[in-house]
Amino acid sequence: MTTHRRRSAAVAAVAAGLLTLPVAAGAGPAAAYARGTAAYARDAAAPAQAATVPVPSPTPVSGEFPRLTPAVARQLDDAVRMVMAEAKVPGVIVALSAPGKGEYVRAFGVADKATGAPMTPGLNMRIGSETKTFTVTALLELVDDGKAGLDDPIGKYVAGVPNGDRITLRQLAEMRSGLFNYSADEGFFKALTSDPRRPFTPQELLAYSFKHPVLFEPGAKFYYDNTNLILLGLVVEKVSGIPLADYIDREVVKPAGLKHTLFPTGAEFPEPHAHGYTDQTATGKTEDATDWNPSWGWAAGAMISDLTDLRSWAKTLATGTLLTPATQAERLKVIDALPGTGYGLGIFNVQGWIGHNGSLPGYESLTVYLPQAQATLVVLLNTDTAYQGSEPSTLFGRAITEIVTPEHVFTLPAQPVTGH
8 A cells, every 4th residue: 555545544534426327228138238237338229318207396406505404305305205116116225415514314115125124224235336436446556556557558467358459457447448348248148147146257257248349449439348347357456466356455445444345255245235126137027136146247346335335435536535636637537428427537427426326236326426515425226127218326316416406417328329
């Protein structure tokens, strides 16, 4: 750990994250499954319009982030319940806060449909693609330590990557590699859904990607893709000399002061946790995915956390507590990703909200930070089943921000089609 990170560990404190893309109509099973993966890749016939859930008419406060008074809390309660009812979400946890404005922390619905156990704010949850923020932070720490360079080719670290002599670590982190997304592969979908408790190795995941032609030249465009993060995870392992889970725990989780965040090596899921429900199954019927093995998401989506840790991680991630100012500035240089949305190095900027979201079978999350107001929003839910083509986490994010930050409404359009 660098001296800078040792000093920063004592002041790491608050958390956020983001991203969700609607599925297009007519998508094949592999493409549909990719919606539920940690990557949100969209390989479909045409981009879909985001669903709009009717919510009670808000009374927004323009300009300044509002005090979270009982009246505002009632509006938020009504909006969250409306999204839950429309999108058929079993349970959701929400935390919203800003300095001097109070806080709104709520849990709605059930954590276990079989027993009716209620959702509570202290439950552990799978966080899907928010894992990317931890993996890329680990990489950037190695950059700060002078052990890796953002403009190094991936071929310097991992052999056999298509265009590996020209794709840089920077392009992988900002989703501009042109590599095929392994979780959109038909064979991967069949392998996972036929035995969702089986383990996958990073090499197996890359094989699903590398059998496809590259989609475009390195750096040519944005394409949200899990394959990029598997490669970056391997870079962290090679450079650090230890397993990715161990490095992230030692150099990211612990210095950030997180107590309930872990990178599982199998299907372990510490109690207490919510049960998760998905329709990303071989039959298309909803199943309990709580104990599915997340190794298929690995550096792109395997991690577990809770509300308290994510509220802390939001600020740590957005303000660069664990990195040098120069490296954090590189991280936040966003490229145009989707309308109204920029993507930096493993981080999104959606209408001013900085962070990431996550999804994998049974769970979704959204962790974002609005620098102007120093506001943090975290949403955790126990389903990834889409509503009219939109991720439910996005629907919650939109409904909440329409009330408290009408000038910064969290919205995410579909990823454009990339031919292959």
